[in-house]
Amino acid sequence: MRYSYILPRFILLTAIWGFFYFAFDPILKWSLEKSIGKAVKAEVEINILDTSFLPPKLYMAEVKIGDGKDEYKNLLEFAEMKFEIQAAPLLKKKFIINEASLSGLKFGTKRTRKLKTSEVKTPKFVKKLGYVSGAMGKAGLQNIKSGAKKKFEINPESLESVIFAKNLSKKHEAEYDALMKRADIKTYNTRLSELKAEYKSAKKQKNFLKKMKKLKKVAKKANRLSKDFKKNKNAIEKSLKSFKEDLKKIEELKNLDTKNLMGKMNMPALDNDSISKMLLAPAMTDKIEKAWKWTTLAKKYIPENPKKKLLKNKTQRGRIVHFPKLKKRPNFLIKEMLISGELKLDKPLAYKGTAKGITTQPFIYGKPMTIRIDGKTESAILKVLCSVDATKEVSESNFKINYSGIPVKKMELGSKESFGVSLRNGTGDFRGDFKIKGKALSGNATFKIKNAALKANAENIKFAPLKSSIEKSISSVSDISADIKVKGKLNSPEFSFKTDLADKISAAFKSALGDEVQKAKKEAERKVAEALKPYRAKIDNLINTRQNQIKKELKASQKSISDFAKKSIK
Amino acid sequence: MNPLSILRQFIKGLVTETAPNQMAMGIAFGFLLGLIPKANLTAQLIIILLMVLKTNLPMALLSLMVTSVLAPVFDKITDPIGYYLLNSPALYPLWAKLYNMPIMPWTDFNNTTLLGGLILGTILFAPAYILGKKFGIAYNKKFKEKIINSKIVKTFKQSWLLEWYFKEGI
Numbered sequence: 212m213r214y215s216y217i218l219p220r221f222i223l224l225t226a227i228w229g230f231f232y233f234a235f236d237p238i239l240k241w242s243l244e245k246s247i248g249k250a251v252k253a254e255v256e257i258n259i260l261d262t263s264f265l266p267p268k269l270y271m272a273e274v275k276i277g278d279g280k281d282e283y284k285n286l287l288e289f290a291e292m293k294f295e296i297q298a299a300p301l302l303k304k305k306f307i308i309n310e311a312s313l314s315g316l317k318f319g320t321k322r323t324r325k326l327k328t329s330e331v332k333t334p335k336f337v338k339k340l341g342y343v344s345g346a347m348g349k350a351g352l353q354n355i356k357s358g359a360k361k362k363f364e365i366n367p368e369s370l371e372s373v374i375f376a377k378n379l380s381k382k383h384e385a386e387y388d389a390l391m392k393r394a395d396i397k398t399y400n401t402r403l404s405e406l407k408a409e410y411k412s413a414k415k416q417k418n419f420l421k422k423m424k425k426l427k428k429v430a431k432k433a434n435r436l437s438k439d440f441k442k443n444k445n446a447i448e449k450s451l452k453s454f455k456e457d458l459k460k461i462e463e464l465k466n467l468d469t470k471n472l473m474g475k476m477n478m479p480a481l482d483n484d485s486i487s488k489m490l491l492a493p494a495m496t497d498k499i500e501k502a503w504k505w506t507t508l509a510k511k512y513i514p515e516n517p518k519k520k521l522l523k524n525k526t527q528r529g530r531i532v533h534f535p536k537l538k539k540r541p542n543f544l545i546k547e548m549l550i551s552g553e554l555k556l557d558k559p560l561a562y563k564g565t566a567k568g569i570t571t572q573p574f575i576y577g578k579p580m581t582i583r584i585d586g587k588t589e590s591a592i593l594k595v596l597c598s599v600d601a602t603k604e605v606s607e608s609n610f611k612i613n614y615s616g617i618p619v620k621k622m623e624l625g626s627k628e629s630f631g632v633s634l635r636n637g638t639g640d641f642r643g644d645f646k647i648k649g650k651a652l653s654g655n656a657t658f659k660i661k662n663a664a665l666k667a668n669a670e671n672i673k674f675a676p677l678k679s680s681i682e683k684s685i686s687s688v689s690d691i692s693a694d695i696k697v698k699g700k701l702n703s704p705e706f707s708f709k710t711d712l713a714d715k716i717s718a719a720f721k722s723a724l725g726d727e728v729q730k731a732k733k734e735a736e737r738k739v740a741e742a743l744k745p746y747r748a749k750i751d752n753l754i755n756t757r758q759n760q761i762k763k764e765l766k767a768s769q770k771s772i773s774d775f776a777k778k779s780i781k
Numbered sequence: 782m783n784p785l786s787i788l789r790q791f792i793k794g795l796v797t798e799t800a801p802n803q804m805a806m807g808i809a810f811g812f813l814l815g816l817i818p819k820a821n822l823t824a825q826l827i828i829i830l831l832m833v834l835k836t837n838l839p840m841a842l843l844s845l846m847v848t849s850v851l852a853p854v855f856d857k858i859t860d861p862i863g864y865y866l867l868n869s870p871a872l873y874p875l876w877a878k879l880y881n882m883p884i885m886p887w888t889d890f891n892n893t894t895l896l897g898g899l900i901l902g903t904i905l906f907a908p909a910y911i912l913g914k915k916f917g918i919a920y921n922k923k924f925k926e927k928i929i930n931s932k933i934v935k936t937f938k939q940s941w942l943l944e945w946y947f948k949e950g951i
């Protein structure tokens with residue numbers, strides 16, 4: 212027996228076996244904790260992780276993903292997750308899972324052990340959500356007295372609309388110059404004179420066949436020049452149109468400045484939008500931020516279009532070159548995952564459902580990912596339908612949530628600094644319908660609460676008639692409805708809020724303050740318009756004179772090009 | 782392998798398996814391994830080969846560490862080599878066939894630095910071996926005695942715990 216040969220090899224095999232038996236699971240557990248933690252920017256705990264190789268299986272239990280912002284809260288946790296990976300595709304580095312199961316999924320659970328929190332940046336749009344302009348904003352209502360503050364100075368340079376108009380006029384001037392150059396016939400002169408010379412020489416040609424051939428060539432070139440000009444003309448006209456769009460922005464900012472000025476005059480803006488935003492935004496900000504965080508995280512792993520390679524260049528070293536597959540399979544696919552868990556609001560709701568077609572390469576799998584969740588208690592029904600179709604040129608995702616009979620024990624609307632409304636013991640219905648197409652986000656949600664006891668928190672309002680008017684108008688309300696609309700890009704969505712409660716509060720303001728508010732509004736509008744006047748006049752003048760100049764130049768250029776084109780085609 | 786066993790191997794490699802060709806082999810393999818990314822089957826196969834053959838492991842480890850530190854510099858050479866080969870029309874059928882074979886995708890052969898590193902490492906294997914051998918001769922002449930008589934090796938050799946644990950000693 213050659214022990215010197217067998218022994219080292221036996222030791223090596225034992226070492227490999229020992230590695231997979233003792234060290235593989237802890238290493239995998241550690242690397243999963245780190246990689247998931249990095250993706251969600253929070254600490255992750257996996258209590259049990261067990262793998263087996265024949266057949267390839269993974270089992271995870273007691274998994275907690277922390278909330279990066281709250282050290283005693285989990286973003287989510289689940290009791291168990293298990294799946295079996297198909298062996299044959301695994302040999303080709305393909306992780307195909309026929310059926311997986313995820314149970315005990317809960318969101319926003321409390322924890323006893325303190326978690327490491329990381330500095331999570333609040334997106335700009337979320338910060339903007341919390342901002343309410345004018346007297347409806349922070350501490351504004353405290354200062355409302357019987358009448359509007361008459362004497363106050365405004366610095367035109369501090370007005371948003373003035374700053375924007377000032378920058379806009381500079382931008383327009385520079386862009387008009389550039390557009391004028393593009394519209395000028397001189398841009399085409401070289402090509403035109405070349406063509407004219409070619410045309411002349413063609414005309415001089417005595418051989419008829421050669422002459423026709425040359426003229427045909429000139430006509431073709433003239434046609435191309437005409438097409439190029441048209442393309443340029445369209446682009447210029449598009450730019451001119453976009454300048455008019457900028458004027459809309461000035462109007463928007465003008466309204467915002469008016470509201471802010473009314474705040475300075477100690478008068479609230481009474482429009483439904485401002486009051487609705489003041490009431491709903493504080494309660495919704497946290498939820499919107501969380502939903503946005505999950506959506507953007509999911510979006511990271513869903514390619515925008517089939518051509519985009521997912522996780523491209525993720526390898527630390529080198530580039531990956533792909534070759535065609537004889538049998539196309541995605542690199543990672545869970546055909547079906549059974550999900551069950553509990554939604555913990557005021558009253559827990561058990562739910563279960565399925566997620567189908569979870570893959571990193573949907574365009575290879577060819578089917579959209581779908582999630583269906585159903586939950587039911589004696590009084591509440593939850594239905595969630597979600598489909599993510601990234602198999603087309605532009606990915607499209609739809610989310611539908613219907614949750615009726617939600618027990619609402621306690622809910623606070625508005626802010627402590629200004630004024631708020633407390634809701635107690637109501638029943639809510641939530642309907643949400645959202646769509647993401649490419650990078651564009653749109654959707655709306657309606658939340659209706661019935662049979663609730665409402666109380667105004669108006670301690671900070673010092674003006675007694677206003678305080679009592681608000682308290683009175685709120686006390687008679689038991690049902691409220693709130694609508695949230697979202698549109699814009701996924702990285703900077705715009706939200707608008709509407710609630711019928713705002714109409715009642717607006718009426719209370721009107722009855723307490725009489726026509727003071729309207730007077731203040733007119734005064735504020737006058738002041739803003741006055742400050743804006745010179746800049747607006749400059750922009751209007753630019754639009755009238757420069758746009759006409761450009762249009763004239765375009766017309767002249769078009770005439771000389773089309774005249775030549777007609778001549779050469781004859 | 783537990784940490785004590787690795788330490789034992791390391792010191793054993795420094796003082797026993799120090800024939801110039803064993804050291805040269807260790808250096809050349811370490812160099813080859815340092816040139817390529819490690820999280821793939823190719824690197825694991827080279828590691829197994831390194832352990833099965835009678836090579837000097839400490840030298841392989843040192844060579845691997847030095848080459849890995851210089852990897853960003855070497856990547857500038859290996860990446861274009863790999864990219865050129867993987868995009869070569871003449872080799873396309875071969876790569877496409879390998880890409881569709883079982884196990885082969887785990888070797889990451891379609892990674893530009895891996896393929897380029899493997900090619901460059903194979904070409905420079907012989908020069909690295911020759912230089913390593915020269916170093917091995919110089920090491921045996923100048924440093925071997927010093928290392929054997931060093932405090933750390935002596936303490937390690939005299940440790941009753943290690944003697945009991947390994948029985949045969951180093």
